[in-house]
Amino acid sequence: MKLSEIIKKLDLVVLNAANEDEDIKSAYASDLLSDVMGNAEAEELWITMQTHKNVAAIASLKDIPAVVLINNGKPDVDMLEHANLENVAVLVTNLACYEFCAKLYNLINCEL
Amino acid sequence: MNFVLNCIILLIVNYKADLHIHTVLSPCGDLSMSPSEIIKKAVEKNIDIIGITDHNSSLNAEVTHNIGKKNGVYVMLGVEVNTREEVHSICFMPDMTSLNDFQDFLDSKQTFFPNSPDKFGDQFIVDENENIIGEIEHLLINSLDLSINELADRVAQMNGIFIPAHVDRPRYSISSQLGIVPDNLNFNVMELSPFAQNNDFLEKFPWFKNYNYITNSDAHFITDIGKSYNCLQLEHLCFDEIKTALKFAILNFPKL
Numbered sequence: 001m002k003l004s005e006i007i008k009k010l011d012l013v014v015l016n017a018a019n020e021d022e023d024i025k026s027a028y029a030s031d032l033l034s035d036v037m038g039n040a041e042a043e044e045l046w047i048t049m050q051t052h053k054n055v056a057a058i059a060s061l062k063d064i065p066a067v068v069l070i071n072n073g074k075p076d077v078d079m080l081e082h083a084n085l086e087n088v089a090v091l092v093t094n095l096a097c098y099e100f101c102a103k104l105y106n107l108i109n110c111e112l
Numbered sequence: 113m114n115f116v117l118n119c120i121i122l123l124i125v126n127y128k129a130d131l132h133i134h135t136v137l138s139p140c141g142d143l144s145m146s147p148s149e150i151i152k153k154a155v156e157k158n159i160d161i162i163g164i165t166d167h168n169s170s171l172n173a174e175v176t177h178n179i180g181k182k183n184g185v186y187v188m189l190g191v192e193v194n195t196r197e198e199v200h201s202i203c204f205m206p207d208m209t210s211l212n213d214f215q216d217f218l219d220s221k222q223t224f225f226p227n228s229p230d231k232f233g234d235q236f237i238v239d240e241n242e243n244i245i246g247e248i249e250h251l252l253i254n255s256l257d258l259s260i261n262e263l264a265d266r267v268a269q270m271n272g273i274f275i276p277a278h279v280d281r282p283r284y285s286i287s288s289q290l291g292i293v294p295d296n297l298n299f300n301v302m303e304l305s306p307f308a309q310n311n312d313f314l315e316k317f318p319w320f321k322n323y324n325y326i327t328n329s330d331a332h333f334i335t336d337i338g339k340s341y342n343c344l345q346l347e348h349l350c351f352d353e354i355k356t357a358l359k360f361a362i363l364n365f366p367k368l
Contacts, residue, residue, distance in 0.1 A: 031198075033291035034282075052197050052259060054290040076259050 001025075001108055003066055006045070007091060010103055012068065015075060016083045016090040019065035024108065027068075029101055033058050040064060047100060051075045056082035056090075065089060070097045123347050129354070129361075130154075130341040131163030131188055132202055132277065132303065132328035135172040138192075139233035139253060144334045146242045147176035154185045157338040161354065163188040163328070165202045167252040168222065170215050171237045174208055179240055186349050192277060193218065194253065195260040200284045202303065202328075203263070204273040206351045214270060221256040260290075264298040273355050274298060278305035278330060279320060280313035287317050301326050301358045306340040309365035327363045339366050 004020040006012070027045035030036050033054055040046060042063035048055065051073050059067055066089035069075060075083075075090055083090045093100050133150060134141035147164075154162050162185060164173040170191040180187035189211045190204040205211040226249060227235055237246035256263075260276075267274040276286045276293075279302050286293055286302075293302075301324045304313070314321050329339040342361035346353045 032288055034288045037291045050197060050289070052290060052294065053261075054292060054294055058291050076261075078261070 003045075003089065006104070006107065009107055010093065010100070012091040012093055014089070014091055016080055016088065018083075018087045018089040020089070022065040024065070026108070027101070027104055028064075029097055036062065036064075045104070047097060047104075049073050049097070051079055053078040053082045055079055056086050056088050059083075059088040060086035066091055068093055068100065070095060070100055124345050125347075125349075127160040127186075127344045127346055127349065128158060128338070128341050128364075129161035129163075129326075129344050130159050130329050130331070130338050131161070131190070131204075131275070131326065132165050132192070132330045133162055133337060134166055134192075134330075134332050135164060135176065136234065136236045136238060137166040137169055137172045137248065137252070138332070139167070139227060139229070139235050139251070140332050141166065141233070142333045143234065145332070146238055147172055147179050148240065148242055149334055150176060150337065151179045151183050151185050151187075153334050153337045154180070155183055159185065159338045159341060161186045161188065161344070161349070162337075163190045163202065163204060165190045165192040167192050168194060168218060168254070168256065169235075169248060169252050170205075170211050171246070171248070173211060175238065175240055177208075188273075188351070188354070190273075191215070191218065193258075193263055194255045194284070195258050195263050196255055197260055197289045198255050198284055199260050199286055199289045200277040201260060201263065201299075202275045202277050203267045204351075206271055210270050210272065214267075214272070217266060218256060218258075221258040222250060223254055223257065224250045225254055227251040260286075261294060261297055268298045273300050273358070275300060275326070275358075276302045278303055280304050280308040280311055280317075287313070287320065292319060293323070300355060301361070303328055304340075304363070305330060306366050310368065324359045324361075325363060326358055326361045327365060340364065
């Protein structure tokens with residue numbers, strides 16, 4: 001499913017627009033950046049509550065097109081700057097991690 | 113000429129330093145970790161410089177400093193801060209006035225979640241004679257509403273010392289929480305835990321290789337004091353010289 005469609009259907013707020021035509025097949029939820037470095041796959045959506053600028057750096061390193069901040073997360077100012085430089089979309093949901101993951105899972109897997 | 117050289121060499125003295133020690137103020141700190149017992153142990157183990165670093169609070173630092181002064185142990189006034197990313201860093205202030213100001217700053221970033229002593233442990237403030245004179249009611253191990261970069265900048269502004277703690281550990285460390293060292297992070301040195309000598313950290317995270325390190329015990333129990341320590345070469349035993357010497361520390365890990 002295209003990132004733009006996920007944004008629309010799950011009411012995500014776009015703080016940094018990028019990669020909206022990217023086809024998203026899966027996602028990885030984790031707040032430990034070392035874990036994301038080791039276990040997330042390229043082209044996955046990354047769901048987290050970390051708001052540090054290293055999120056943008058790790059996303060770029062792993063070819064992750066977009067990051068979703070749960071619980072209405074507010075990114076640190078320099079995280080948004082880095083995301084912009086690294087071409088990583090920064091999206092925000094007011095849902096908690098469990099609910100967002102469930103909705104996203106249903107959305108992606110119903111389409112398949 | 114030789115005489116002059118000898119004099120110069122003699123002026124430099126080696127000091128043993130363990131800069132990461134918890135007291136009974138930390139919920140996870142053992143009840144045996146009173147300031148007077150900590151100093152007694154430091155004297156017994158010939159540790160010249162210790163750092164008092166309770167979680168998010170420095171309220172047992174001054175009393176330990178005073179007992180240390182009477183017993184020939186130099187006590188660094190510090191705190192181990194848990195930032196928003198759940199990364200721990202140890203911070204030291206040059207004097208009590210700065211430490212009080214720094215504590216006010218930290219308190220303004222605390223989230224007030226009540227402590228349950230039976231689940232997390234007691235958070236006691238004590239005096240020189242081991243009397244309990246106070247107790248912190250909110251849980252000190254929580255993260256503050258503050259980023260690690262903001263904290264590091266604040267410590268630098270206050271002429272303090274900022275040390276990302278136990279970077280080799282799989283929890284509450286820069287490596288676990290942030291993967292890589294944030295650029296522009298204003299730190300003096302980084303800390304390795306006593307486990308670093310056999311956990312292959314620098315092989316697994318080779319991008320951490322080009323930094324200066326110290327190693328500390330992170331003691332929560334009295335017998336852990338001095339388990340890991342550093343040799344610092346100083347001309348005068350004072351805060352500013354320690355700050356400079358940290359970059360050239362000789363690390364001593366526990367014997368395997």
